[in-house]
Amino acid sequence: MPESITLRGCTPEPLSNYLKALGVLRLLAEPHYRDQDKKLKAIDPQAKGYWRNDVFVLITHLTSDELEKFFLYHYEPTPLVAPWNGSTGFYPKDTAQKRLLNSIQQAKSERFQLYGEAIAIAQQQVDALKLTVQPKDEEKRRLVERLRNHLPDEVVKWLDTCLLITSDLLETPPLLGTGGNEGNVEYSRTFMQQLQELIDLTTGKPTQSSNFLLKAALFDEILPELPFAGKIGQFNPIATGGVNASPRHDTDSRVNPWSYVLTMEGIMLFASGATRRYEKSERGRFVYPFTVNASSIGYGSASDSDVARAEFWVPLWSQPTGLRELQILFSEGRAKVGGRSVRDGIDFARAISSLGVTRGIQEFVRYIFLQRNGAGEKASHFAIPLDRFQPQFNPQVDRLKEIDNWLDSFRRAAQDDKAPASVKRAHRRLETAIIDFSRGKAFLLDVLIALGEAEAALDNSLKFTQKKCLHPLPLLESGWIDDCKEESSEFRLALALASNNLRQRLARVRGNKPTFGADNNDKLTTWHKGSLNKNLITLLKRQEIELEQSKNKQDEAEIEQKTRLTQKLPFAKIEDVVWWIDNETQDERIEAIARGLSLVKPKRLETERNNNLKGFVPLTYALLAIAHHRTFKKKAFEKVFGTTILKDNVDLPRIPALLTRLAAGDCFTATKLAARRLRASGFPTKVGEQQEEESRTQRIAAALAFPLSDYGIAYLAKQVLLIHSKE
Known part of the structure; x- marks a missing residue:
């Protein structure tokens, strides 16, 4: 009957503890044990494991005591050799490590038989190439090819974890630094050194301290202090020592030898592989399970100055899973977005909305390999856990496919050292919004707002934008509106503004033209830094000028209104406009949403016909709105008044000084002009001149920019006009 053994020393964080759990499962299910007939076999090929409450649970037919006995007396280490690295014992100057290699080769214990054979074969290949120092470039490639052809399969697995040979490259997966080397840490050499602390090379029996070190590594039993100095590389930053690393404030790096050994054994589940992606002339591309380019986005300390080698997204699963299933999972751990392989952490966050759901993964821990010192091949890194991501199916994530190509261009430009700070900030905000949206901590509207901010930053940095040949974002499909919709006055007002061809007013983007910029005489873009009210x-003033410049002023106004009606574009609700006038809306949010919605194709909506008014409508606004609108529709007036009011549609003459007086805060003169014009056109008013504070008058003036339907105008007319039935 299988037992469940809780390995409290195997946790998702730090990375070494995660890899340690995989190492335990792998060593039980693969041949690492000799039976009575001296044949190498797996002690429990049916072993399984899963994560529960951030601890690895092992399901095996072994008891806890039998598990410990296996590691102490029967476990045969995987031969880790790396003759392509220096100081590994394979070259004349490596005298200290050479002695350790000889000790393993001369060991009488069967536990090191395969290891000794692997060392001998590796040395033969070094000698065959007449190498006397660590090889470089083509020599290194030839050595690795010979090792792959001659070493046992068990050792080739280690090679595949350290290095990958493609048609024209020798790649080094980030999980093992630069080919099994991390700064001053050479992993295969350290592995052998830690083994001799645990197993007597002569007798094959455990050392005196091996037992309690194993209990600490597997079950998190307390050790007063680790007596063994050593380095664990990037996998456990806390164990690297240094300032404030102990109560004495400064200490050398310390590591439990069993933790190191099991970490190395677990790494080999992540064998590298190459895949050819038939996409946009891309050549065969290096792929490593759950590993992507680093994105310095989505964590509290994120900074553009961060230097990172890669990100590693480790999966946690909640159902008992065997080694074979995990091997398949890790070998296929290549997520996709929009039909292409993911490239960075932002892409991966998008992809797990489907990847985790389809493969039974409960959670991902996002690690980033941040550089801590050194440079180039001598650089050292820390594997820093950034956050947890729980996969949840979100079909809206597919909307982001539309921005992929543009986002790639924007990302490359923003990462340029000469990119303006505003562009860099906009890029960070956009990618942060995407990663938060992908994990369910933000909405698609937040992404759309960030896209609007990005366009504003590019427009404000026109020289840089044109130099980088950055194109405006192609208009997004209208489905974004439904997916971004929120029930708020801010959203409805922004949608009404955006649907009025707002994009060209916000940025120097013109129709389908593929570049930013405008002719010298083009004054269509009116937006500047300042309040929404002023903008x-x-x-409105610019629209008045354009209308005056038109040869067919009234016809143009008529066409614009008919266009909105036939296309069924959204109008503002009067009650929302009243909220704006009363300063009860968030102006910055209206502008931010409007910027985002201006990037979306207009959405065909049902025209607002029954605009039922709720609460009091300021008479000043009602009077000015109908005078500014200037068009009274017979059908709308009949619907609102319940009888025939107009014989035909009515177009009022323009009031030239109306906007000027309102912008100056002169409510009295503006309303006097409006009432006079209405009376002169045969529409006497219930109200005369009105007086409002300057700031409120200016908000009423700005409110005229929110487009109203013909029915909305009729409702306002009913509040202020003295109209009798024409029947």
Whole structure:
């Protein structure tokens, strides 16, 4: 009957503890034990494991005592040799390590038989190439090829974890640094050194301290202090020592030898592989399970100055899983977005919305390999856990496919050292919004807002944008509107603004033109830094100028309104406009949402016909809105008044000084002009001149920029006009 053994020393964090859990499962299920007939076999090929409450649970027919006995007396280490690295014992100057290699080769214990054979074969290949020092470039490649052809399969697995030979490259997966070397830590050499602390090379029996070290590594039993100095590389930053690493404030690096050995054994589940992606002329591309390019986004200490080698997204699963299933999972751990392989952490966050769900993964821990010192091949890194991501199916994530190509260009430009700070900030905000949205901590609307901010940053940095040949984002499909919709006055007002061809007012983007910029005489873009209130008034003034410049002023106004009606574009609700006038809305959010929605194709909606008014409508606004709108529709007036009011549609003459007086805060004169124009056109008013504070008058002026339907105008007319039935 299988037992469940909780390995409290095997946790998702730090990375060494995660890899240690994989090492335990792998060593039980693969041949690492000699039976009575001296044949190498697996002690429990049916062993399984899973994660529960951040601890690895092992399901095996072994008891805890039998598990310990296996590691102490029967476990045969995987031969880790790396003659392509220096100081590994294979070259004349490596005298100290050479002695350790000789000790393993001369060991009488069967536990090191395979190890001794692997060392001998590796040395033969070094000698065959007449190498006397660590090889470089083509020599290194030839050595690795010979090792792959001659070493036993058990050792080739280690080679595949350290190095990958493609048609034209020798790649080094980031999990083992630069080919099994991390700064001053050479992993195969350290592995042998730690083994001799645990197993007597002569007798094959455990050393005096091996038992309690194993209990500490597997079951997190307390050790007063680790007596063994050693390095664990990037896998456990806390164990590297240094300032404040102990109560004495400064200490050397310390590591439990069993933890190191099991970590190395677990790494080999992540064998590298190459895949050819038939996408956009890309050549065969190096792929490593659950490993992507680093994105300095989505964590509290993220900074553009971070230097990182890669990200590693480790999966946690909650159902008992055997070694074979895990091997398949890790070998296929290549997530995709939009039909292509993921490239960085942002992509991976998007991909796990489907990857984890389909493969039974409960959670991912996102690690980043941050550089801590050194440079080039001598650089040292820390594997820092950034956050947890729980896969959850979110079909809206597919919307991001539309921005992929543009985002790639924007990302490359933003990462340029000469990119303006505003562009860099906009890029960080956008990618942060994407990663938060992918994990369920933000909405698609947040991504859309960030896209609007990005376009503003690019427009404000026109020289840089044009130098980098950055194109405006192609208009997004109208489905974004439904997926981004929120029930708020801010969203509805922003949608009404954006649907009025707002994009060209916000940025120097013109229709389908593929570049930013405008002709010298083009004054269509009116937006500047400042309040939304001022920008809306500026927009209204520009629209008035354009209308005056048109040869068919009234026809143009008629066409614009008919276009909105036939296309069923959204109008503002009067109650939302009243909230704006009363300063009860968040102006910055309206502008941010409007910027985002201006990037989306207009959404065909049902025209707002029954705009039922709720609460009091300021008479000043009602009077000014109908005078500014200037078009009264017979059908709309009949619907609102319940009888025939107009014989035909009515177009009022323009009031030239209306916006100027309102912008100046002169409510009295503006309303006097509006009432006079209405009376002169045969529409006497219930109200005369009105007086409002300057700031409120200016908000009423800005409110005229929110487009109203013909029915909305009729409702406002009913509040202020003295109209009798024409029947």
